[in-house]
Amino acid sequence: MQQRVVANRYTLLVELGRGAMGVVWRAQDQVLGRAVALKELHPPQGIAAEERNVLEERMLREARTAGRLNHPAVVTVYDIVRENDRTYLAMELVDALDLATIVQRHGPRDSTWMAGVALQVLGALETAHQAGIVHRDVKPSNIMVRPDGAVKLTDFGIAQAMDDPRLTHNGGIVGSPAYMSPDRLHGWEASPASDLWALGVTMAHAVEGVSPFERTSTASTLHAVMNEPPVLRRASPGLAEVIRGFLTVDPQRRLTAPQARQMLTAIVQGATQVSLPQQKSKGNGTAVKIAAVVVGIAVLAGAAFGGYQLLKPEETSNAGQNTSSNQPNQPSENSGEWTDAAALPVGAPLPSRRIATFGRGGDVPEWNLSGTQCAKDFLTQGSPVRSDVPCSGPHGIQLFSAATPLWDKPKDTAYPGLDWLTDFTKNYCTEQFKVIEPKIKEPLGFTGLVPTQKEWEAYNDASSPGRQEVLCVLWKQDRSPLAGSLVN
Numbered sequence: 001m002q003q004r005v006v007a008n009r010y011t012l013l014v015e016l017g018r019g020a021m022g023v024v025w026r027a028q029d030q031v032l033g034r035a036v037a038l039k040e041l042h043p044p045q046g047i048a049a050e051e052r053n054v055l056e057e058r059m060l061r062e063a064r065t066a067g068r069l070n071h072p073a074v075v076t077v078y079d080i081v082r083e084n085d086r087t088y089l090a091m092e093l094v095d096a097l098d099l100a101t102i103v104q105r106h107g108p109r110d111s112t113w114m115a116g117v118a119l120q121v122l123g124a125l126e127t128a129h130q131a132g133i134v135h136r137d138v139k140p141s142n143i144m145v146r147p148d149g150a151v152k153l154t155d156f157g158i159a160q161a162m163d164d165p166r167l168t169h170n171g172g173i174v175g176s177p178a179y180m181s182p183d184r185l186h187g188w189e190a191s192p193a194s195d196l197w198a199l200g201v202t203m204a205h206a207v208e209g210v211s212p213f214e215r216t217s218t219a220s221t222l223h224a225v226m227n228e229p230p231v232l233r234r235a236s237p238g239l240a241e242v243i244r245g246f247l248t249v250d251p252q253r254r255l256t257a258p259q260a261r262q263m264l265t266a267i268v269q270g271a272t273q274v275s276l277p278q279q280k281s282k283g284n285g286t287a288v289k290i291a292a293v294v295v296g297i298a299v300l301a302g303a304a305f306g307g308y309q310l311l312k313p314e315e316t317s318n319a320g321q322n323t324s325s326n327q328p329n330q331p332s333e334n335s336g337e338w339t340d341a342a343a344l345p346v347g348a349p350l351p352s353r354r355i356a357t358f359g360r361g362g363d364v365p366e367w368n369l370s371g372t373q374c375a376k377d378f379l380t381q382g383s384p385v386r387s388d389v390p391c392s393g394p395h396g397i398q399l400f401s402a403a404t405p406l407w408d409k410p411k412d413t414a415y416p417g418l419d420w421l422t423d424f425t426k427n428y429c430t431e432q433f434k435v436i437e438p439k440i441k442e443p444l445g446f447t448g449l450v451p452t453q454k455e456w457e458a459y460n461d462a463s464s465p466g467r468q469e470v471l472c473v474l475w476k477q478d479r480s481p482l483a484g485s486l487v488n
Contacts, residue, residue, distance in 0.1 A: 200246025210371030352445030359455025
């Protein structure tokens with residue numbers, strides 16, 4: 001078969017990847033005698049002319065943007081050509097897997113390894129920011145990591161330069177929702193700070209093995225970004241400090257690139273603990289306030305849930321301090337169908353819509369699932385959940401949502417009390433279940449797990465850290481095995 005040649009120069013050798021909008025080929029530049037990646041824009045049939053123009057302009061923008069940046073972690077663009085009403089971009093060929101694929105195939109990444117990758121991405125972003133360019137789509141699939149550890153940040157197609165017009169003809173937000181910062185969701189312009197937020201989310205994904213904010217729908221994903229900071233259980237203390245710095249809600253207080261570089265360098269050099277560098281005050285700039293409502297977005301958790309996020313620390317510290325029993329008190333009036341059962345014997349199945357405790361001294365004495373992971377056995381009184389099983393195979397339960405109620409308070413904040421956590425969890429899990437229920441034909445059971453006081457207070461235990469989150473767990477009401485994920 002005769003090989004296809006583009007512009008009498010680029011011989012197409014093999015297809016490297018294909019998406020809805022085009023194909024990437026491994027090609028040979030016959031003029032310079034080098035291998036290149038040739039990106040071919042190939043929109044689907046029937047696409048509107050206006051949208052096609054936007055896509056073509058994005059490819060041109062990618063070429064112009066990358067051409068302005070000189071950094072080893074930025075993919076070099078060599079040429080752009082048009083032939084037979086199609087646009088092609090000739091780029092540096094990177095023989096590497098993207099970070100998302102690496103995590104998917106090989107599992108969570110080591111913290112020191114991730115710090116080295118993050119340093120290189122940070123360098124590329126600093127170069128872009130100094131040139132007045134915001135990437136706007138930093139995520140694992142846009143970070144290539146070669147076997148020797150060298151990193152390339154790709155896809156500057158939606159990058160925005162301050163002197164370049166926007167590409168959205170309808171005023172919408174462009175980017176990947178799970179990696180967007182709260183300030184962008186509030187309608188603020190993309191900025192260097194929003195790129196750093198996305199890098200923090202990317203780092204959390206890589207070291208924890210799951211995307212921290214990815215949920216079952218766009219609305220629930222955006223709600224998670226606004227209200228559910230990720231639980232960092234695998235990240236080293238030093239890397240966790242960097243991630244939390246990047247995921248500071250107020251962009252004016254967010255970790256800066258120079259601060260992050262100092263901390264990441266220390267981690268790469270072997271430091272186990274790093275401290276947040278002091279930064280000069282930036283004045284009284286407007287802080288982005290956390291709330292359960294995002295303007296223009298149908299957020300899942302209603303006013304009852306949102307109210308919890310706005311409580312002051314002194315209100316939470318005095319709520320429900322009687323925690324001598326593992327059983328919650330009577331539910332509040334807004335608990336809906338939830339019921340509280342009497343003390344259950346060891347081995348008894350936990351019923352649906354009943355709050356149970358987990359962690360040290362709890363109804364479920366140990367819980368090791370995160371994200372949307374699955375476990376083999378059903379929830380039973382006194383039985384730990386120590387390991388996960390693939391959700392694609394038979395399993396009993398699935399963790400379908402989690403929230404950290406007082407995530408924006410100091411981690412030594414007093415236990416808010418079982419009554420308070422019970423009411424919070426009933427509202428939260430009920431709202432999250434409403435997203436899943438219409439999509440499932442078979443009856444499902446679900447319940448909420450809240451941490452015991454001992455589990456809460458062990459948050460900073462270096463050897464066995466406790467958890468300060470609430471969990472929502474579901475299963476089939478007839479207790480038959482599940483054969484696939486109910487969430488993804």
